[in-house]
Amino acid sequence: SLTDVLEWWEKTKSLGPSHGYFPDPGKSWLIVKKGLEKRAKELFPDVNVTAKGHRYLGSWIGNEQTEDERQDEKRETQITSPLPGEVCKKDFVKEEVAKWLSDIDSMCEIAKHDLQLAYSAFIIGVVLSLKINTWNRG
DSSP: OHHHHHHHHHHHHHHGGGGTOOOOGGGOEEEOOTTOHHHHHHHOTTSEEESSEEEETTEEEEOOOOHHHHHHHHHHHHHHOOOOOOOOHHHHHHHHHHHHHHHHHHHHHHHTTOHHHHHHHIIIIIIHHHHHHHHHHO
């Protein structure tokens, strides 16, 4: 329940610093079921609250949105809230694929002059990144 999460959050804030962990509510996201947003915002006034989902460690947590929901959210965000980071899963994946394609294009240019360097960059950079993103999802 949200009260259990609140109890955990309060303990984390009080005990964390003695272990070198300093939770920052402004950088924290609480992902809740639809309909619980209002109550969550009451209990966690300094924490970002969403029922849509959010990026986490290079991956996505939450639900996919329909195009209509995404457009509604964009309008709401522009009008009522300056909070960054509310993107849907499709947009997140498109961004990641665009980054990977850019990396591959760069490695192709490098390969024209140094094939071993391009291969190393591919294995260490792109493949490892794909593995990490896959691990974060599963």
